[in-house]
Amino acid sequence: MRTALLSALAAASLAVSPVSAPASAQAPSYDIVIRNGRVMDGAGNPWVHADVAIKDGRIASIGKVSGKGKREIDAAGRYVTPGWIDMMDQSGAVLRQNGGAENKLLMGVTTVIAGEGGTPVPAADITAYFKELETKGIAVNFGTYYSATQAREEVIGDKAAPPTPAELEAIRAKVRTAMNAGTLGLATALIYPPGSFQTTDELVEIVKASAPCQGIYATHMRDESAGLLDGIKEAIAIGERAGVKVEIFHLKAAYAPRFGQMMPEAVKLIAEARARGVDVAADMYMYPFAGTGLEITAPTWVYENGLDAAVALLKDPAARERMKKDLAAGPQPGWTNMVYSAGGWDRVVLANPHNPKWEKYRFQSIAAIAKDVGRDPADVAWDIMLEALPKRAVALYFMMDERDIETALKQPWVSIGSDAGAAPVYGKIDGLGLPHPRAYGNAARTIAEYVKRRPVLTLEDAVRKMTSWPAARMGLDDRGVLREGLRADITIFDYDRLDDRASFAEPTISPVGIDYVLVNGQLVVDGGKVTAARPGMVLKGACAALASAS
Incomplete structure (x- = not known):
């Protein structure tokens, strides 16, 4: 009798309980879930195997995430970092x-x-x-x-x-x-x-x-x-x-x-x-090697009365002779003699002359260019600088x-x-x-x-x-480490494939091995390709934050 009663109660309970939908039919709990990654928190700790769930631009959960994401990313074998x-x-x-x-x-x-x-x-x-x-x-x-x-x-x-x-x-x-x-x-x-x-x-x-x-x-x-x-x-x-x-x-x-x-x-x-x-x-x-303008190769005194006066001095042969003596003299108070510091004009490489006349000499040293045109290297550098104005002729300094x-x-x-x-x-x-x-x-x-x-x-x-x-x-x-509640700025990369490929001869080649990048919870790099998302924020200092709060 007792067994029959319990069976009847159980049947009644099932009759009034809602039918659970299959897991695959449930609404996603998160915007994005990154699965199976080597999660490195950014604080210097070793990685751990974990999932990272993201919702409303923030990290919602780290660990074994059971809920689904609108987007699921399999990061198996990759590092997941801030x-x-x-x-x-x-x-x-x-x-x-x-x-x-x-x-x-x-x-x-x-x-x-x-x-x-x-x-x-x-x-x-x-x-x-x-x-x-x-x-x-x-x-x-x-x-x-x-x-x-x-x-x-x-x-x-x-x-x-x-x-x-x-x-x-x-x-x-x-x-x-x-x-x-x-x-x-x-x-x-x-x-x-x-x-x-x-x-x-x-x-x-x-x-x-x-x-x-x-x-x-x-x-x-x-x-x-x-x-x-x-x-x-x-x-x-x-x-x-x-x-x-x-x-x-x-x-x-x-x-x-x-x-x-x-x-x-x-x-x-x-x-x-x-x-x-x-x-x-x-x-x-x-x-x-550093990179900056050729104007730095002229002593500071050249610029004391502003740019227009400096241009006049740079065109003056007598002023140039004084400038060359300063270059040869080495370090001086108030001026970093970058030519001397690099070891000479053969270690100063023209990067961008902003002038078709000098374009063929890109990535050649100023010494080599001077030899080719039969002139003093300093004169060549300052001519390139002047002929680029109002743009800034730049060089690489191997120093x-x-x-x-x-x-x-x-x-x-x-x-x-x-x-x-x-x-x-x-x-x-x-x-x-x-x-x-x-x-x-x-x-x-x-x-x-x-x-x-x-x-x-x-x-x-x-x-x-x-x-x-x-x-x-x-x-x-609110960012910089992987913690629940913080902004979801995340970089996912394959360590074995990661390589920087840009060189001074080919400077505009992007790395390989960086597969996904998220800014404030949105994918800006997806499968190694840049998306159209623009989720970035302007990060403001303390006084602006106080003004906003008030």
Whole structure:
């Protein structure tokens, strides 16, 4: 009797229970689920086998994910890491033309930090500039510095004269405007006029204006060659006196006479500053040659009265003779003699003359070009520079040594930055007009060259240098590691296939092995192909965040 009663109750229960739909017919729980990957959290930990579920632009679950995604990605055999952060980008102007940043995405980059030369608009227009980027749409997350030199130029122009007290206060006001709009700090490029005319004391007072907004002082130092150590000391002093973090752009020991000797001393200086509580760190790119304009081959005094006066001097034979004597004399206070530091004109290679007359000499040294035309190398360089105006003729300077690159790269406080912009047109040179392979290969090369081909870094540390560490430096607390609730910026790559392919002879070739890239939960690279998605965000500094919250 009892058995019959229980059977009847069970039958009644089944009769009123809803019929469960087959698992395959259930509505997806997530937007995307990445299955079976080697999940590396970005904090330096080893990988674990796990799934990653994404919903509404954020990481919803990590582990064994039972729910389905609208899109399922099988990452078996691949690494799943946070999206890679480019700590020294040059895309501020280019993203207004093309928000796709295809060359960045295809090397795994999801976030770029720009602004070595400041913003492409004046301080008063930065809010509108950010809104323009967000409205047009960008594929990468974008943050930028404003420039201390830019602020100075907005007030007093490009001459060497120091600002008056009233002008200095006007410059500081520009900084406050930029910081309130959302810039991340102040940058300088003290190797280039008119930035080179700014004194340490002047810079301290300008940078102080960014301190209430937790600004970072980021600098292309006054000297990266013979005066490298003094340049580092000045950068540290500015940050220490102004009460802000210090970021040293593209750390290098660019001085051939002391290859292998200066970088250990530079590392020691920075480590000592950190030990006493100065928040100083650095970024670097992964190549033994720099790229910049040919104008840097002329001494600083040429530019003291502005560009127009400099052009007149560069055309004057008597002035050129004085300039050549300075070149031959080697290092001088206030000017990085990059020709001497590289080891001579045979180590300065023409990259982009912006002039058909010189186009056939691309990727030849200035020494070789001079020999071919039967002229002095300095005259050839300055003629190419003048004949490119108003564009900027650029060159590659082979002035670094792999021993020094390895020494710097091993430091835990060094992150990775390309010093290159997004390409206005994919497959063409970047927005700087500089055909340097770092624009297409830098992030991938960090792993391909310095983990795979030679064991300078572990894979875990290489990923950390491009994810959690730069995110921590920049205060990006919603991304940079794989954690539930954080923004879903993710790079998925095949370690065995990963290779950077760009070279200085073929600088616009993207890496292989980076199969999927997500920005804020949307696929921007799908099966190795760039999509049309534009999910990038403008990343703003502390004062803009406070203003938004209020």
